[in-house]
Amino acid sequence: MKGYVALEDGTIFSGTSCGAEGESVGEVVFNTGLTGYQEVLTDPSYSSQIVTMTYPLIGNYGINPTDVESDKIQVSGFIVKEACKYPSNFTSTQTLPDYLKQSGIVCIEGIDTRALTRHLRVVGALKGIVATGDVDPKELVKKAAAWTGLVGVDIVANVTCAKPYYFEENPADATNCPYFVVAYDFGIKLNILRILKKLGCRILVVPASYPAEKVLELKSHGVFLSNGPGDPAAVTYAIENIKKLLGKTPLFGICLGQQLLSLALGGKTYKLKFGHRGLNHPVKNLATGSVEITTQNHGFCVDLDSLSSTSATITHMNLNDTTCEGIAVPELKAFSVQYHPEAAPGPHDSGYLFEQFISMMTKTK
Amino acid sequence: MPKRNDIHRILIIGSGPIVIGQACEFDYSGTQACKALKEEGFEVILVNSNPATIMTDPTMADRTYIEPITPEIVEKIIARERPDAILPTMGGQTGLNTAMELFENGVLARYSVALIGADYKAICKAENRSEFKETMLKIGLDVPKSALAYNIDEAWAIAKDIGFPLIIRPSHTLGGTGGGIVYAESDFERMASYGLQCSRINEILIEESVIGWKEYELEIMRDSADNVVIICSIENLDPMGVHTGDSITVAPAQTLTDRQYQYMRDASAAIIREIGVETGGSNIQFAVNPANGRMTVIEMNPRVSRSSALASKATGFPIAKFAAKLAVGYTLDEIKNDITRVTPASFEPTIDYCVIKIPRFTFEKFPEADPTLGIQMKSVGETMAIGRTFKEALQKGLRGLETGKCGFEYAPFDLQGAELEVRLSKPRADRIFVIRHALEIGMSVADICTHTKIDPWFINNMKDLVDFEKTIPADTLSLPKAIQNDFYTTAKKHGFSDAHLAKILKSSEVAVRKSRIDAGVSAVYKLVDTCAAEFEAYTPYYYSTYETENEASRTDRKKIMILGGGPNRIGQGIEFDYCCCQASFALEELGYESIMVNSNPETVSTDYDTSDKLYFEPLTFEDVMNIVDQEKPDGIIVQFGGQTPLNLARKLYDAGAPIIGTSVKSLERAGDRGEFFQMITKLGLHQPQNGMATTKDDAVGIARRIGFPVLVRPSFVLGGRAMHIVYDEVDLLTCVDEAMIVGENRPVLIDKFIADAIEVDVDAVSDGTDTTICGIMEHIEEAGIHSGDSACVLPPHTLSDDIINEIRRTTMCIAKELSVVGLLNIQYAIKEDTVYVLEVNPRASRTVPFVSKAMGVPWAKIAAKVMTGVKLADLPEAVCRDMDYFAVKESVLPFSKFPGADTMLGPEMKSTGEVMGIDRDFGLAFAKSQEAAGNILPRTGTIFLSVKNSMRRNIIFMAKKMSDMGFRICASEGTCKVLRSNGVNAKMVPKIGEGKPDIIDLIKANDINLIINVAGGGKKSQTDSKPIRSAAVLQGIPYITTLEGAQAAISGMESLEKTGFAVRSIQEYCAQPDTVSATSKQLLETRKKMWE
């Protein structure tokens, strides 16, 4: 069956449908990772986005039960050059196309994804739509343009958990785990929780809007601010809550978590032209001078200049475009990074940040 | 950390001659290193014995030593140059081993030379297989079970413990020389002892076999600040058990989950850190059990390698160049990515295409050798192809291989059942087409995987191609355009070439091409940019595909396209890449835009900063024409890439491509035997009497007419394939048979074999009016040994002035007759003052780089300029200089890699590489060439002589000399008698089997230091001497088969005794060449004015 990718600026690509039938709007972005499509599909930070993979051969190792970052596919749509129908890996239990069909996700293959990527690089991320069957591409363009988009919209609300829950809690945790962490779920990736758990944390995951007062009552050793989708400035309630937590408990933020922390500190965020999405971004740790190869997934970014008026100092810098990748406010026991130390997918160079959070909690225990 | 300023002068060690397992990739890395270090303001000293390399061009380093790469010689160079540092990681195993020895014997310390880019302890840890394994276990990584043996008894004990099949791997060897898979106890003893022999330290590792597991490679870099990045991951299509160099490999890894890949990445980082490679690149190989993901570490190469060259071309990330910069102190984040210009090198390249490498083999030249692929590398070259899908890349790669296939096409094999299964499980060079056959006859993907152990992902992709082929409508060419458009688009996305479609549609390539273009389907070009389009790219490095967007943009500069040589093979290798690169440099000097087309990832020509534009494409009519359509060049150079582009000349010309230089008609006149014969007669020149036979009777007739011995060869076959010297009618018939098969029943050429003639190679350049001789090279071996295999000397040392003048005259008049514009190579045989023309090649020849280096004149550049219309008169540098020194070219043969193959040289070329020995004294020049080629002439010891009747008289004098020099002489019965009766005291050695110890025993016992065995013609005496030759090769004893060779060797040994070696840079031998002549400068100016 035919399939289309239509962008708000009138650009149209045609290919064939290899996922569910129907149509779906979202912000069209590209990810340059060679591996990790399953983690990308299930990463809540991609909510409301249509992801195109720049690597042309996707689905080669199939879909497996373990490499998921949330309980479902989160992207609004998927675009590839060639989706593999005969995956090969001992862990694989399903093909990518079946997985997408089963989850009702539209996916178009046979697209000149490099042309699409170059277009996005030049004009910036665009509103777009993926659709299957015999539809009028012109109509699609209209629909894409009509969509509200991401800026100023609170998308976190769509992905956060409904009510608090303990992550993979076993009865003994309450007594055995040396640390108790409250994790704000703005669209949290499972691997963050897995790592914290491995490092001895008992974790209570709370909804994005969970009041700071109640968090403080929990007397946790630290609070984690998760990654998540969309425009941080639109998640006002989270910013307010963080303001109340600042200085009262160790804070560690990742991605959206860093943006919210910065806003809470009085900084500003802005939208990048086409964002950072991939597994190969060099980030310099300004304290040690060493370079980490990092996983990235963000369209918004902390405005460096805006931080000068705050108590925050920059700790990490992106070597490709010198944007802000990490900040810290030692006196407030708060720090964060823009990239993804939990990887999944991607390199494991930055795992030390979780240990940093742990030792911070130890000190303040 | 910024650049080190405590070092100023750096010595780079090259890798020496091209051998199996060590080819042009080290010219590529070495050239990059030279450029990078000079760019940083260091004084660069280079040593490399291989004159065919681009790196030994006098302009690449400040001083270039074309001298043998032995610790002894390199020490001399160090003593003379006093470098502050030595960079040993660019010259492959040769460079590394040499540096290791210099360190061990204290030379580096004595002259306080720092080892940069590698640390002695680190190299030991990585290179010593047992130490390496212990280290791996220490950091918690898994390795195949194994143990070390230093003698046969230990070996047996271990084998019993590990069980069969098992792997034998000698320490400190390259390309797995001496290693092997032992399936049965019965083979164990033989293979174990051979392995022990091959190891520099008589050490073999006996190892658990993981044959059939998936094989992966990671290319990794580390800098002095401990930053580590992975440049590229490579997945082998052929699983463990086939050497990576012989495997079809794919980048990036296709069938690993991110979790599995990241585990491998973490392991690699841990390994490079633990081994202690402080700066530079390394290659780490892994085996993965497909059933459960168990990952074991196979080996690490702590240096740039074949794979790192591949990775550089596959990603656009120049590993060697950056490794050189890291070695002098920079960190990755201080180096800019040339391609994006804005981003630093401290990142991991990501790609948006699929890359495939396919090895090229030449088993047809070694019929007696075992064609099964194993853990010892046997391929002589490779081709790389880039496509947006694996299918597209695979088909591109297969046609780029130039083995007569135009893609993954069906070639029927007479194979079924058990026989087929064996051919699937015991891989040979053609396994991929056996798989094609299996798919054709309906074997299931699952079954194919069971037998081949190849990952189903690959086989399924292949099946897609076969299935698509079945759907191709027979009447495609007559379908409506709209439908054709759909069809061609899909076919092209699947990588089908026009030629392949033509076969399927029973049409012609040209017809399909036309129909496709009329249907509006043509190639687009995409950039290799290291970042999957995330950043803008500034380097025009393209590959073709069939999609919507075309990124290639044509400039309005005058442009000339250079067609490269494709994959290396015996008879066509690095020499031609040298010529292509030189052409590119020449065009740059003249202000032309240079466009390089090649498919060989090992080469300098495919470095994106060699030419203005690089198209990484197969050298086929279709792929080249597509580029011609895209670029509309003002000229195309087909003369420099060897036979490959020459074979395309006619078709390109007919399609309207603007070929410059010698006309296609002239190319054909020289190539076609009939026309050639007429031309020679017309010019009143001499050539061996000859005839063309279509039947055996003809053959016998002709042979009787011209008289034996005769030379038999099929027509239209190159590199002397199936060419034989025949001494009697019995042999004649068998050879004619073979020739007819090889030549597909085209007429067989029979020439009078000019016995005991001196062969001469001449290179010349002509601008259509004037002709200049570049060099006249006198072969050491007599005619009958392929020009590519025989040693030759420049200037000629025995030819009379009359002969030389006659050669000049003949060359001039042939050049005129063919109105050559560019290069010309002629081979002559000189017998009793007659100059016979053997062959005329109106193209760059194998010897052009040798002549250029020996004489210090950039002949290839000059020729390229001439082809653009510059006159020789305007090129003052174009003079054949008088030399007050000698340069000897010696060839290097691959026999040690093909146990069982006959090492007798003949008219069919078998060498893979060459070296040059240069000195004021002929003897020393020859001795150096031998030393560099690995046939170390003995200073003392025993020499074995066995010479055919007719020549025994000539050996007496030599024998006398040898014993005067203090050598012990032993000889075969006949020879011995003659020697004794002439007062030479010689020990008699019984014929093989006629009493002990016979010569074989002596060789095995290492009691012989040099063998001179001049066997008579005729099959018998040659087969008799075969065991001696094989034993000698196995034992690495220098072996001489001709009197001329013996003569040269003796003068060599004499000079050695007198003076010993001294070293000198080629810049000193010949005043710095290659400076742009005033006139071409003006030319440049004027042209610039014209077009800018």
Ligand SMILES: Nc1ncnc2c1ncn2[C@@H]1O[C@H](COP(=O)(O)OP(=O)(O)O)[C@@H](O)[C@H]1O
């Ligand atoms: N234990 C093993 N079992 C099966 N095959 C092996 C084993 N070890 C090596 N090989 C094969 O032999 C090839 C050469 O081995 P390697 O260690 O890479 O030596 P080299 O130094 O020649 O590259 C590998 O590419 C792999 O295919």
Ligand SMILES: Nc1ncnc2c1ncn2[C@@H]1O[C@H](COP(=O)(O)OP(=O)(O)O)[C@@H](O)[C@H]1O
């Ligand atoms: N008539 C001949 N007499 C003696 N040797 C010959 C004769 N013809 C060819 N040869 C030998 O065979 C070799 C290969 O022949 P050539 O015509 O050069 O084939 P190729 O195209 O492979 O170079 C020559 O280098 C020469 O040594």
Ligand SMILES: [Mg+2]
């Ligand atoms: Mg290897």
Ligand SMILES: [Mg+2]
């Ligand atoms: Mg020849």
